[in-house]
Amino acid sequence: MTTSLIETLRPEASGAPASGIVELSKYARNAGEVIQLWVGEGDAPTPSFIYEAATRSLAAGETTYTWQRGIPELRQALSAYASDLYDRPLSPERFFVCGSGMQAIQIAMTMVAGPGDEVIIPSPTWPNAPAAAGLRGATPVFVELDHGNRGWTLDLDKLEATITPKTKAFFINTPSNPTGWTATKEELAAILAIARRRGIWIIADEIYTRFVWTGAEKRAPSFHDVREDGDRILWVNTFSKNWAMTGWRTGWVEADPSLGDVVENLIQYSTSGSPVFIQRACIVALERGGGFLDHQIAKARKARDIISAAVEETGRCRFSRPDGAFYLFFGIDGVTDSNAAAKKIVDLAKVGLAPGSAFGPGGEGHLRLCYLRSQDQIEIAAERLKQAIPQL
């Protein structure tokens, strides 16, 4: 009997789960003109004032190896941006530039969890986080969010009851993709208190913090609001969403400066650093991208209202208006196979949504719609969904 090549690989690699979002996107791409709302990005390209900094840098020959932690000017710009956003001084030594928010998650997971360890993740969740834990040989353990009159909520007793001696980290994504769950400051303080008491790391994914709909705040509550020096928290972040830079694949880790050599090594042994010309554009995004970001936020706010009203009007959907991020995560009465439903919606309405089954326990029966879209496009999608949903 011959052994197949795949059988000889590490099980963590060969057994990595396929993304349920990719399957739907392949189906929809063969279906002609489909409004693509399954993907987690807006419809605007990177603005020229940002990308021109990259072309200038390329023209100036900035094409060599560089600082593993990021060029000093970008770390300085991150420090200024974050200090202003969180109203507390955060030194440049805390910031480590890397290749995307996804790589930031990989680095953070590598730092705290490995074979035999467990990482607790509220679910429904963006599937890449548990997959990153799994690739490191750790086991993702899910704690399901509840859904009721107050929208999505995390039961802190349930979170604590999920801890075992193997638990090394909580992965906390707030505002959440896909549910929009947005932890309050009090909830973050309570999660941190549990983590302190039980000696657990927190990987804080607050990448959607600027997209918050609960009031007039400039950002969602953050672990920055409750942390003290010495707390075991690693932040993962990205340029992707705020400044329409998903294709640039650049993000950052924020960690205590005492961990700098470790983060530097993990960058050295993966990408060995992010391209300088990209980092030049990132500096411009941070320093001059405020107006563009405000425009993105206003666009998402309007689209959230339009699409929520349309889904509500069908009378067949279970959902709550999300408190943050730019996704609507809704259940449809009678729909139990979200993959089949998403495909049917592609056929009936030419609108592509991500199946809830892709988002871990608690996700099946739901669909995720990204609403960071122009008003015109979201209005067309809303009309089409109003027609299609009753036919499911």
Ligand SMILES: Cc1ncc(COP(=O)(O)O)c(C=O)c1O
């Ligand atoms: C919750 C969450 N974290 C991190 C990321 C990573 O973003 P990127 O890899 O584009 O920087 C995403 C992207 O969708 C996300 O939804």
